[in-house]
Amino acid sequence: MTNIHDIARISGYSVATVSRVINHRPYVSEPVRQAVLKVVRQLDYVPNAVARDLSAGRTMSIGVVTPMREHPYFTELTHALTQAAFARGYHVVLLPSQYDASLEKRYLEQLRRQAYDGLIFTSHTMALAQMVPYQKYGPVVICHDPGAVDLPAAYSDRGETYLEGYRWLKAHGAKQVGTFLPRAPKRSATAAAMVAAYQTVFGRAPAPELLVEDVMAPASGYAAAAKLAAVGVDGIFTNGDDIAANAWRYYQDHQLPEPLLVGQEAQLSGRLLKLPTIDHHFQQVGKLAIALATGELTGQHAVASTFMAP
Incomplete structure (x- = not known):
């Protein structure tokens, strides 16, 4: 598979120069840029999006931990999260937990290894205090009132x-x-x-x-x-x-x-x-949770539910 080292070797320019051209960086003269791009076209080179995102410190993926139950809370909230993530160019990875604390811990460890940019727990079994240390690796968002625990949250105030x-x-x-x-x-x-x-x-x-x-x-x-x-x-x-x-x-x-x-x-x-x-206005909750998971928002955000009499 073609890589930027191949482009550098054939074009005669350094890897650093080739990288600046491919990533649309400044400080490259136009003749050099065109010469490098000619080799890129000849080799039909396509940048590795995953590697590029990781080098920028992001995966463009949000993990959504859910018990995968049939209740509309999970189906509607997951749908809202997915819509909000896609609108921002992020992928959603559904992480079934079945309320298994060991699986929830595994997903937090994956966040530590930079598998996701953030994790959203639609529900959970783990104690909130166990999630707090993982905040250093990326946002860990919950979808209920965290009380006194310092975790980002988006939830319906019911x-x-x-x-x-x-x-x-x-x-x-x-x-x-x-x-x-x-x-x-x-x-x-x-x-x-x-x-x-x-x-x-x-x-x-x-x-x-x-x-x-x-x-x-x-x-x-x-x-x-x-x-x-x-x-x-x-x-x-x-x-x-x-x-x-x-x-x-x-x-x-x-x-x-x-x-x-x-x-x-x-x-x-x-x-x-x-x-x-x-x-319970899950569309609003989903948008807020994704904004927290991507770092656009911080803190805890409640959306007031609405009682509707017939």
């Missing part, structure tokens, strides 16, 4: 809309309210925020039987509804409109009185069923 969702259920007469959670509250900032909002609105912690965990894929709403139907709820705060639609289908299939339902993610299914829902 607290007020979770309160609005439970208040809506309470105002419409729901007394026995169940909640679908993505993971256990001690492992998920989202789940913890939902439980905290329930406690604020109802003045007590939710009974364990009113919480259904690991509700991620839309179809899981059906089985989760079966668990709450056995308890006898009259309202359910779900974690996705498609999930809520499958919960509604369970009650329809079993000819049971439908509980009040609150969705999330502002999906078409929610509009068709005329459910109250929450728009």
Whole structure:
């Protein structure tokens, strides 16, 4: 494969001069530039983009660590991240983690070895404090509120809309309210925020039987509804409109009185069923996260979610 040493040998100019011509640098006379370019054309030389980017201290790639779950939080946020990265000329490398801390650590080590210009964690298992030391190798961005931990972050501020969702259920007469959670509250900032909002609105912690965990894929709403139907709820705060639609289908299939339902993610299914829902504005979150990962922004940026009643 042709390289700049071949061009230098054939053209008779130094490697440094050839490099200046290829990289459009100054301090090369026009006759010399044309002579070098003539050899470049003869040899059909194409610069190695990867090597050039690395020599400039960048890879033009952003790693996006995701559990690769079916929940719209991951699919819509990943789509937004990809769009924002491509608009800046960056590639996105999807890094599936399945909430495996050892894989998350491996991706951070790859950042240390300059495999990416930055890493974005859509969700994670590792403690935030373990990520902080890797900041010296490139931005490590998270997509939830980091609290007191000094990490760049872009996330939806969901607290007020979770309160609005439970208040809506309470105002419409729901007394026995169940909640679908993505993971256990001690492992998920989202789940913890939902439980905290329930406690604020109802003045007590939710009974364990009113919480259904690991509700991620839309179809899981059906089985989760079966668990709450056995308890006898009259309202359910779900974690996705498609999930809520499958919960509604369970009650329809079993000819049971439908509980009040609150969705999330502002999906078409929610509009068709005329459910109250929450728009977490993932497009904005994705743009901010990419700007942090590329170094255009620093700090922590929250985007306020929007509660939408039918």
